[in-house]
Amino acid sequence: MHFRNSFSILDEHRRTIVLLANYRDSNRCAETLNSLFSQAARPDLLSVSIFDQVYPHERRCMDVYCANVGESTCRRAQVVRRTDMLDAAAATGPTLARHETERGIDLNIDTFALSIDSHLVFTSHWDMELKRQWDGLANPRAILTTYPKSTEHQFNVAKIFTDWIGLGKFTRFCIFVFWGVDLMGLSSSGTTSVMCYARIETDDADAMVQFSATAEMFFxxxxxxxxxxxxxxxxxxxxxxxxxxxxPLTPFLFHGEEYSKAARLFTHGYDTxxxxxxxxxxxxxxxxxIWERDxxxxxxxxxRSKRRVRAMLGLPTSSNDWDPTxxxxxxxxxxxxxxxxVAFSGIDPRGPKLEPENSQQFDSCKYHRHGP
Known part of the structure; x- marks a missing residue:
C-alpha cells in the first residue's frame, strides 16, 4: 500500500466505494447521496453499493435521489456499482444488509470502502480529508470510525466566521484555547467525537456489549x-x-454486532x-x-443471534441452539x-449489567492507548 504524504485534488486517483444500507429511509437516503456527491472534492472517484429494504409501494434510495436532482446530475449509470432490494417485511437487520452492500466491492477497482448509515450530512471535501488522515497514519490496516455528532452541530458559527476572514484550523484552535470562545453556544468547535464508553446491555446469560454515545474530546x-x-x-x-x-447469519441483532466486529477486526490485525x-x-x-412488526x-x-456471536467470541451461552454455519x-x-x-479495550464482556443503568460502565476516555 502506497501512502501519500501530500497530494493535490487533481492528482488523486484512488477510488472509494460507498456501502449504504437503507431500511425504509429513502428520502433521507437520497439526501445523503446528494450530500455525499456534492460535498466531495472528487465525486468522479466514488461509486455506491446500495441495499434497499422497502415495501413494494415505497421508492428506492437511488430513485428518489435521481428524481430530486435529475437523471443527468445523478449519473446513475456511472456511480451505481450495485443496487439490490429486499421487501422490508423480510428484512432481518443491519448485518445482512451491510453484508449485501459488500458484494459491490471490486478489488481491481476500489482502493477504499466507506460504510455509512442512510441519514448523514457530509462536510466539504470529506473524501480528501478521510484519505489525508488515513495516509497520515501510515498503517495499511487502519480503520477510521466514529458515531457522528448530530446535525444540530453542523452549522458551526465560529468556523464560518474564521473561514470567512481567512483563519485556518490552527488559528481557530488557538482562539478556543486562549480565548475560550463559544459563540452563542451553537457549536462545540475544537472537539471531536471519540468512542470510548460501553456497557453490558442486559442481565441475562447471553448479554451483549453495547457501545455508548461518544465523548467530546478537545482537538x-x-x-x-x-x-x-x-x-x-x-x-x-x-x-x-x-x-x-x-x-449475515445474525438476524435481528442490533447492538452486539459492533462489539463483535471490533473484536474480529482487532484479532485479524486491524486497528480502529x-x-x-x-x-x-x-x-x-x-x-x-426493523422491530416495528412481529x-x-x-x-x-x-x-439465538446473540448466542452465535458469544460462541464465536469464545463466551459462554445459555444454550447451543445458535446457527454454526x-x-x-x-x-x-x-x-x-x-x-x-479485552485487555486493550478495557471492556469485560463477562461483566454484569449495572443497576441503575450506566452507559459509561466501561470508560477508556481518559486513555490514549497505543495498542499491541
Whole structure:
C-alpha cells in the first residue's frame, strides 16, 4: 500500500466505494447521496453499493435521489456499482444488509470502502480529508470510525466566521484555547467525537456489549487509536471490508454486532481510530425500525443471534441452539487474541449489567492507548 504524504485534488486517483444500507429511509437516503456527491472534492472517484429494504409501494434510495436532482446530475449509470432490494417485511437487520452492500466491492477497482448509515450530512471535501488522515497514519490496516455528532452541530458559527476572514484550523484552535470562545453556544468547535464508553446491555446469560454515545474530546492532531467500531461510519481499505465482513447469519441483532466486529477486526490485525475532525453529521430522529412488526417472534430469533456471536467470541451461552454455519468465516482472527482485545479495550464482556443503568460502565476516555 502506497501512502501519500501530500497530494493535490487533481492528482488523486484512488477510488472509494460507498456501502449504504437503507431500511425504509429513502428520502433521507437520497439526501445523503446528494450530500455525499456534492460535498466531495472528487465525486468522479466514488461509486455506491446500495441495499434497499422497502415495501413494494415505497421508492428506492437511488430513485428518489435521481428524481430530486435529475437523471443527468445523478449519473446513475456511472456511480451505481450495485443496487439490490429486499421487501422490508423480510428484512432481518443491519448485518445482512451491510453484508449485501459488500458484494459491490471490486478489488481491481476500489482502493477504499466507506460504510455509512442512510441519514448523514457530509462536510466539504470529506473524501480528501478521510484519505489525508488515513495516509497520515501510515498503517495499511487502519480503520477510521466514529458515531457522528448530530446535525444540530453542523452549522458551526465560529468556523464560518474564521473561514470567512481567512483563519485556518490552527488559528481557530488557538482562539478556543486562549480565548475560550463559544459563540452563542451553537457549536462545540475544537472537539471531536471519540468512542470510548460501553456497557453490558442486559442481565441475562447471553448479554451483549453495547457501545455508548461518544465523548467530546478537545482537538487532537492525529487520529486517536480506539478499541470500538461504528457500523454506520467506517473507512478503510476495500480489502479490509472483504477480509472482515459483516456476518449475515445474525438476524435481528442490533447492538452486539459492533462489539463483535471490533473484536474480529482487532484479532485479524486491524486497528480502529477516531477521526481528528467531524467528517459527517448524523440525523438523530424518529424513523422506521426493523422491530416495528412481529417483534415477539423476532426477539426469539435475535436471542439465538446473540448466542452465535458469544460462541464465536469464545463466551459462554445459555444454550447451543445458535446457527454454526460458516463460523470460521465470520469468527475471530489469528493475528491477535481475544484476551488481548479485552485487555486493550478495557471492556469485560463477562461483566454484569449495572443497576441503575450506566452507559459509561466501561470508560477508556481518559486513555490514549497505543495498542499491541
Amino acid at each position: 487532537i492532531w492525529t487520529p486517536r487509536r480506539i478499541a470500538q467500531f461504528a457500523g454506520g461510519f467506517n473507512f478503510g481499505t476495500a480489502a479490509a471490508a472483504l477480509a472482515v465482513r459483516n456476518d 481510530y477516531a477521526p481528528t475532525v467531524d467528517i459527517v453529521y448524523h440525523w438523530y430522529e424518529s424513523r422506521p425500525v 417483534w415477539p417472534e423476532r426477539y426469539v430469533v435475535s436471542q 460458516n463460523v470460521s468465516q465470520f469468527g475471530l482472527g489469528k493475528v491477535r487474541s481475544f484476551d488481548a482485545f
